[in-house]
Amino acid sequence: MDNGTIITIRDLTKIYPMGRTSIRALNKVTLTFAKGEFTGLVGPSGSGKTTLLNIIGSLDVPTEGSAEVLTQNVGQLSHRQAAALRNQHIGFIFQSFNLLPVYTAYENIEFPLLLLKMGAAERKQAVLDALEWVGLADRAKSRPSQLSGGQSQRVAIARAVVKRPTIVLADEPTANLDAENSHMILDTMESLNRSLGTTFIFATHDEKVIRHIRRRIMLVDGAVTKDEKAGPPVKPAGRAT
Amino acid sequence: MTIFKLAVRNMLGAGLKTWLNAIVLSFSFVAIIWAQSLFKGMDQEAFRSQTDIAFGGGQYWAAGYDPLDPFTIQDAPRPVTGKLLELAAAGRAAPVLIVQGTIYPNGQIQSVLLKGIDPAQKILTLPTRLLMPQDHEIPALIGTRTATSSGLKKGDAITVRWRDVHGMFDAADVVVAGIFETTVQTVDAGQIWLPLEELRRMAGAPGQATLVTVEKGFTPSVSEAGWVYKNIDFLMRDIRDFIQAKTIGMSIFYVLLMALAMLAIFNTQVLSIWRRRREIGTMIALGMTRSRVIGLFTLEGSMLSLLAVLVGAVYGVPFLASFAVHGWKLSPGQADQIGLALGNTLYPEYSVGLVIGTAILVFAVTTVVSFLPTRRIAKLKPTDAIKGKFT
Numbered sequence: 001m002d003n004g005t006i007i008t009i010r011d012l013t014k015i016y017p018m019g020r021t022s023i024r025a026l027n028k029v030t031l032t033f034a035k036g037e038f039t040g041l042v043g044p045s046g047s048g049k050t051t052l053l054n055i056i057g058s059l060d061v062p063t064e065g066s067a068e069v070l071t072q073n074v075g076q077l078s079h080r081q082a083a084a085l086r087n088q089h090i091g092f093i094f095q096s097f098n099l100l101p102v103y104t105a106y107e108n109i110e111f112p113l114l115l116l117k118m119g120a121a122e123r124k125q126a127v128l129d130a131l132e133w134v135g136l137a138d139r140a141k142s143r144p145s146q147l148s149g150g151q152s153q154r155v156a157i158a159r160a161v162v163k164r165p166t167i168v169l170a171d172e173p174t175a176n177l178d179a180e181n182s183h184m185i186l187d188t189m190e191s192l193n194r195s196l197g198t199t200f201i202f203a204t205h206d207e208k209v210i211r212h213i214r215r216r217i218m219l220v221d222g223a224v225t226k227d228e229k230a231g232p233p234v235k236p237a238g239r240a241t
Numbered sequence: 242m243t244i245f246k247l248a249v250r251n252m253l254g255a256g257l258k259t260w261l262n263a264i265v266l267s268f269s270f271v272a273i274i275w276a277q278s279l280f281k282g283m284d285q286e287a288f289r290s291q292t293d294i295a296f297g298g299g300q301y302w303a304a305g306y307d308p309l310d311p312f313t314i315q316d317a318p319r320p321v322t323g324k325l326l327e328l329a330a331a332g333r334a335a336p337v338l339i340v341q342g343t344i345y346p347n348g349q350i351q352s353v354l355l356k357g358i359d360p361a362q363k364i365l366t367l368p369t370r371l372l373m374p375q376d377h378e379i380p381a382l383i384g385t386r387t388a389t390s391s392g393l394k395k396g397d398a399i400t401v402r403w404r405d406v407h408g409m410f411d412a413a414d415v416v417v418a419g420i421f422e423t424t425v426q427t428v429d430a431g432q433i434w435l436p437l438e439e440l441r442r443m444a445g446a447p448g449q450a451t452l453v454t455v456e457k458g459f460t461p462s463v464s465e466a467g468w469v470y471k472n473i474d475f476l477m478r479d480i481r482d483f484i485q486a487k488t489i490g491m492s493i494f495y496v497l498l499m500a501l502a503m504l505a506i507f508n509t510q511v512l513s514i515w516r517r518r519r520e521i522g523t524m525i526a527l528g529m530t531r532s533r534v535i536g537l538f539t540l541e542g543s544m545l546s547l548l549a550v551l552v553g554a555v556y557g558v559p560f561l562a563s564f565a566v567h568g569w570k571l572s573p574g575q576a577d578q579i580g581l582a583l584g585n586t587l588y589p590e591y592s593v594g595l596v597i598g599t600a601i602l603v604f605a606v607t608t609v610v611s612f613l614p615t616r617r618i619a620k621l622k623p624t625d626a627i628k629g630k631f632t
Binding site: 054057059060079080083084086087088090092094098099100101102103107111112114115116117159 | 243246247250251253254255519520522523524525526527528529530531532622623624627
């Protein structure tokens with residue numbers, strides 16, 4: 001990887017078969033992402049943002065071209081290898097939070113650490129820290145049904161960053177939130193990006209998010225039409241408190 | 242360990258649904274134990290009654306004797322000699338002479354088996370002491386079934402006709418000295434017990450017997466010419482086959498119960514996978530392998546069976562214990578209708594093997610039933626599952 005590049009996408013095409021026809025969700029996309037970026041994939045619905053995010057997150061595979069994430073070619077990974085990549089290096093934040101409904105906030109955040117087989121004491125400290133980062137230390141025992149939308153998304157953020165992943169992929173993270181909560185969430189993510197040096201990649205068409213991101217990649221009909229850098233990637237500055 | 246922890250969390254988190262499934266499954270668990278123990282109890286009681294009253298520790302049959310073939314009865318009796326005679330003399334065996342006869346109660350003709358037995362014998366629990374000779378009458382002992390069918394009462398005299406060993410018809414009056422009650426129909430229905438020596442004299446068969454019942458725990462060490470030893474397993478074979486047939490019949494009942502419980506679990510799993518597809522997608526996105534997700538769902542299902550065992554124990558132990566004490570009371574005559582030597586109350590027979598075996602069965606079947614629907618998870622596209630779609 002040159003210049004801190006952690007994701008390299010070359011001529012990436014994704015085609016979904018739809019009965020007798022097919023849909024080209026991504027068309028020869030070529031991009032690179034460096035460590036510490038706070039980047040947005042911007043574009044209207046159906047432009048291929050989520051598809052690109054899913055391929056970077058090794059949840060999907062390219063039809064043509066390649067996506068190399070942390071030196072691993074996503075298209076050539078087995079289910080097990082893809083799961084390991086996600087487990088160790090990638091955090092996900094979803095539009096509808098996707099919290100595990102029968103778990104408390106604490107247990108939701110703890111989940112990725114259980115998969116990593118982290119020791120109990122270390123795990124507990126990491127979860128408490130993550131709750132602290134997102135300002136929900138007092139809601140540790142609440143279930144998702146007892147949390148507001150903003151609180152749920154903050155739990156999802158804590159779950160995504162608790163294992164200190166290299167990359168966090170956020171798919172429309174503010175779509176279900178009001179303006180106040182959206183700003184709070186974005187501030188939290190920006191703060192984590194600055195303090196932990198975590199690379200954040202958003203898929204969004206929300207203006208509020210677009211104002212926060214430092215690199216804007218415009219996607220239209222599965223192709224990159226614009227790639228604007230608003231500022232240099234942030235260097236890690238220590239742990240958030 | 243992680244999977245186990247997550248499975249416990251999921252089960253506890255599912256709350257009432259988990260308990261409802263466990264309760265339904267526990268019904269099957271308790272019902273299987275109840276039904277099995279009841280048949281085992283019937284088997285034990287039939288065995289006890291038959292050995293106490295009819296079979297002792299086994300029987301020597303005169304060669305050619307076949308209780309299912311009436312034509313062999315006339316010719317079967319043979320002299321009791323050698324070792325058998327010694328056993329009888331020592332009170333360790335009871336020779337029985339069987340002769341076909343006829344009685345005429347209330348002006349009607351009725352075929353009977355006349356059975357001669359030593360009044361002093363202690364091998365069978367029949368009240369044969371009542372056959373001790375009194376005055377010049379021939380004492381007879383009958384069971385309640387024979388008494389009912391012939392209308393005889395204690396003290397009644399009845400004419401008995403028979404054919405002696407030479408084929409000559411003869412007749413005599415006997416007096417009912419006692420009426421005994423027994424669960425074993427084969428020593429009662431259509432039978433009249435007489436003193437052995439009296440019947441030998443009547444039939445012209447001195448020193449002869451049709452069969453010799455030996456004491457319990459007897460080990461046949463020598464073979465007697467003209468006699469064939471039939472052990473308890475052989476003598477009980479028909480009864481055991483009968484119980485087995487009943488058990489198989491009853492098995493259909495608990496297979497149905499199990500099937501219902503399994504259907505509930507299968508349904509729950511299918512619904513659960515459908516309802517939790519977003520959860521499954523999220524787990525996969527967070528780094529869980531599909532095989533671990535399948536393992537998690539299967540484990541949740543199997544843990545239901547463990548919970549069912551615990552739930553079943555809560556109400557099953559007092560229920561089964563009370564059943565063991567009070568038994569299942571049969572209405573008068575119902576025991577005879579079942580066709581086994583049973584008392585008027587059936588008592589179950591529990592064993593550790595039965596409980597553990599049933600628990601293993603329920604666990605194994607539940608695990609398989611839980612696993613089957615989870616195979617869909619392997620076909621689930623995580624990108625769709627995250628959004629709550631099924632592909």
